[in-house]
Amino acid sequence: MICCLNPDCPNPLNKSGRTFCQTCNTPLVHLLRNRFHVTGVLSDEGGFGRTYLAEDIDKLDELCVIKQLAPKVQGNWALKKAMELFQKEAERLQELGEHSQIPTLLAYFEQDNYLYLVQQFIDGQNLLKELQQGRAYNSQEIKEILLDLLPVLKYIHERGVIHRDIKPQNIIRRRTSQTRAGKVFHHTSPKVKKGENLVLIDFGSAKQFTAKVQMKMGTSIGSQGYSPIEQIRDGDAYPASDLFSLGATCFHLLTGISPFKLWTEYGYAWVKNWREYVKTPMSQDLERVLDKLLQKDIQQRYQSADEALVDLTLQQQIPPPLPTAGVPTPSAIVPPTQAPSLPKTYIFIRNSILAGIAVLMLGSGQFWYKQFRRLEIKISSSISQPDRTIEKRDVALHTRSLSPLGRFSLVSTVRGYSNPILAVAISPDGKTIASNSDGEIKLLSLITGQEISSLNGHASTVNSISISSDGQTLASGSEDKTVKIWNLATGQEVRTFIGHSNSVHALAFSHDAQILADGSDDGTIKLWSIVTGEEISTLAGHTNSVRSVIFSPDGRTLISGSYDKTIKLWNIVTGEQIRTLEGHLGKVTSIAISPNGKILASGSSDKTIKVWNPDTGEQIRTLSGHSDTVTSIAIAPNGKLLASSSLDRTIKLWNLDTGQQIRVLLGHSDSVRSIAFSSDGKTLVSGSDDRTIKIWRVSR
Structure with a gap:
């Protein structure tokens, strides 16, 4: 199959060998940049382009993901500005992609007036789909998820990036191999270590944070229920904001209850009573960590991934003391944390230059609409059914x-x-x-x-x-x-x-x-x-x-x-x-x-x-x-x-x-x-x- 790259084509798939699209008559590109064979559409970005699945012929037809940006802006200046910002975005993603749990940037370029960003394809299934398929997470598995992802957050935060949209559908559990066309392709990259099976994807909500952008945009980007109050209400995001989202994600996996559903009905009141929704046994150490991750007040929350890691690691590594009459049980002491009153400037990025386009096209904002449109698709049977309390009210x-x-x-x-x-x-x-x-x-x-x-x-x-x-x-x-x-x-x-x-x-x-x-x-x-x-x-x-x-x-x-x-x-x-x-x-x-x-x-x-x-x-x-x-x-x-x-x-x-x-x-x-x-x-x-x-x- 070959895919038409016209972002407005309603039926872009064509049989191999065709020269023009059978639907829109656009000339078909058999090899994008003489390297990438586009085989299908993964998602539509609603007027800003599409995300495609492709094969990289330079790497023995290894699968990759291509994000297309087709900005509908008027004037040479706007297009030039978009291309400049696209390049800066790609450079930042290239730096982040050096981490084994973030997709690697393979290429970025402009062709036929469209902008393209090519990333590594992560073969696996996101945690939301695992939940939908009936997987139940226990206390130990939630700990493992935290231990797997907190180092990733530490890595991006140290580089001035706030993800801003951590949720189960943006975390993929990597398979050890992938089968395609009768062949098995094993992940042999030396950078992938045992235990690093979770991959953080979709940095589309991350944002280049400058005074000018903040003043013009005034945006609050993220997913309601998963994002903390300072992000949804004020558009502010810090490392502690990502940590709240990680805590909400763990809550969702542990209980099967979507934070979005609770947020819709109760606002942020649910975080005070989150334990009431847990129906399975939970260790006290995990309870303490989740409670601090889910604090509504940023000053009461972990301020860095390191703090959470130290707390979680100490609790895991310190064995319970032998009972001794008259001797109190020791506990790990974690120093108090403080929210940054004037935090250092964290540089945020937005995938596929959509932040730059949003500055140019302030009223549209489609790139983050897409994030939210996918938010609650098939989350669970309990979520897909209307909330009768809300309906009656x-x-x-x-x-x-x-x-x-x-x-x-x-x-x-x-x-x-x-x-x-x-x-x-x-x-x-x-x-x-x-x-x-x-x-x-x-x-x-x-x-x-x-x-x-x-x-x-x-x-x-x-x-x-x-x-x-x-x-x-x-x-x-x-x-x-x-x-x-x-x-x-x-x-x-x-x-x-x-x-x-x-x-x-x-x-x-x-x-x-x-x-x-x-x-x-x-x-x-x-x-x-x-x-x-x-x-x-x-x-x-x-x-x-x-x-x-x-x-x-x-x-x-x-x-x-x-x-x-x-x-x-x-x-x-x-x-x-x-x-x-x-x-x-x-x-x-x-x-x-x-x-x-x-x-x-x-x-x-x-x-x-x-x-x-x-x-x-x-x-x-x-x-x-x-x-x-x-x-x-x-x-x-x-x-x-x-x-x-x-x-x-x-x-x-x-x-x-x-x-x-x-x-x-x-x-x-x-x-x-x-x-x-x-x-x-x-x-x-x-x-x-x-x-x-x-x-x-x-x-x-």
């Missing part, structure tokens, strides 16, 4: 209708905010959530809820956020009376629109991303040119705050909702009012329009949602069901489902064709302020006064 199923519409369930809760979340938006590519966090904007992974970065510039609370249809631009409106425009890829502020005499609460991009409309508490709407930054016009007519604006799908009409209880339709070209819709008994808080432009919906403080024909102004129906103000509404891309949020703490899903309430989503403990659908309609995101964001997805 967070998702109240409304079973009156068996309609396939609205089968959403909660998959993630994002915490860590210190203020109510007033605005959420999803990027068109479905990868990023943007939300307000008081005066800043946070960018999160839609896959994991993990923070990617934050945008700072407003002097007061951000009330509204909108992302352009091309995914390149983000707009934010604030209590500081301004609107800011941001480059979503770089996180840079492009310009500031100043003109309102009161706070800005509503934003909408035209479908061609050339015009921005905003609504203000001063009762006016302003149209701005994104290209020039100039004000195009001011639309005046509302007698109270304008809290919602949208463009019609054909781009000819702007629609606005106001606290004056009305909805107005405006001619974009002339700025004249087309018509005013009246019918709500309270403030109009939110409006939405169907993709075909035939249905307009509005939410109000009168607790209802009204459905209108925007062409005639006719009111079609009223949807009643909320017990308090409707704060936000959104229509799914299929035009058949409407979601509404309310001060009553609920999200309701409605059949837009019939007006029937389909489902109620419960879980927020305070008012739900904002909701948004992803572009494929399979994900719904909600922000609340309870200072959390919840991610809901269509149930299979």
Whole structure:
């Protein structure tokens, strides 16, 4: 077989002897760099390239792993920068690969505008698969794992590298030989010593740590449940952070219970009670070591692999004393440790230059999305089943209708905010959530809820956020009376629109991303040119705050909702009012329009949602069901489902064709302020006064 190297090819495998890919017609590369025969795809990096399995003909067809980087960046400078960072990354990996328990770097190069990094193939099975296949680990085996891996951590930490993503699936138990094509290949490398059968892989979460990168990225990379609080919450990682992850990994292997599952339900509270989950006998010395590895407070944790090794080794080597009347049992004394208040600069790396690309493409962050997307795949039967406690608490199923519409369930809760979340938006590519966090904007992974970065510039609370249809631009409106425009890829502020005499609460991009409309508490709407930054016009007519604006799908009409209880339709070209819709008994808080432009919906403080024909102004129906103000509404891309949020703490899903309430989503403990659908309609995101964001997805 030969594999197509087009990263976008949906079916890349071809029979040997072909010249062009049978699927995408791309010319096939029979030998990459005249050395590597690519035979299959191991994983897809979601827009950044792929990871392939290959044979190294220079080494008698020995298997190897090839990571391809196909950065979709614009401009020669960006590509040149990516290549420079790729080379530095490869040099660092080459140094680490000198260790027998880290894959060796075989080559790095550029070919046909793609970047490649080739690493040793580790023949074996990761510890997660061992667990899935029913292997039970006892106390002695966990000790052996610690003794096998702590020296590896010591090695990388001494070279200024923090792995940041230690978990069972990133630890491979090496086989002593591999069989392929009727031949047996034995591992005869002199650097592999007896007992070094565990290999630490996937340094994709390791990061080059500089002040500039930390300031721009503000990222917290790692796997929830396995990563300590300082890493997930603050993006900080030290040697002690890897040690926590190693402790969580050992806990998972010992109990069969995923730390991710416990973290989802209890946050970090589970580490205080981790012993309660252990159902098999455990030695006291291992219990003490695991307890110190799993301390939530970094100051109470081991600060180096050496400390843990000394503790574990002493406990193993000191035999129990003979019982002597009146003589106390001696115990190993380990000096107290202290967390580094100002730790030395540890240099982190990120595999396949994805850290560098993330700096260039701040809003995407796909390289670590991939890490999390693989996090809980088939972890165990107990994990693959939904947690009924969470389900009962967070998702109240409304079973009156068996309609396939609205089968959403909660998959993630994002915490860590210190203020109510007033605005959420999803990027068109479905990868990023943007939300307000008081005066800043946070960018999160839609896959994991993990923070990617934050945008700072407003002097007061951000009330509204909108992302352009091309995914390149983000707009934010604030209590500081301004609107800011941001480059979503770089996180840079492009310009500031100043003109309102009161706070800005509503934003909408035209479908061609050339015009921005905003609504203000001063009762006016302003149209701005994104290209020039100039004000195009001011639309005046509302007698109270304008809290919602949208463009019609054909781009000819702007629609606005106001606290004056009305909805107005405006001619974009002339700025004249087309018509005013009246019918709500309270403030109009939110409006939405169907993709075909035939249905307009509005939410109000009168607790209802009204459905209108925007062409005639006719009111079609009223949807009643909320017990308090409707704060936000959104229509799914299929035009058949409407979601509404309310001060009553609920999200309701409605059949837009019939007006029937389909489902109620419960879980927020305070008012739900904002909701948004992803572009494929399979994900719904909600922000609340309870200072959390919840991610809901269509149930299979």
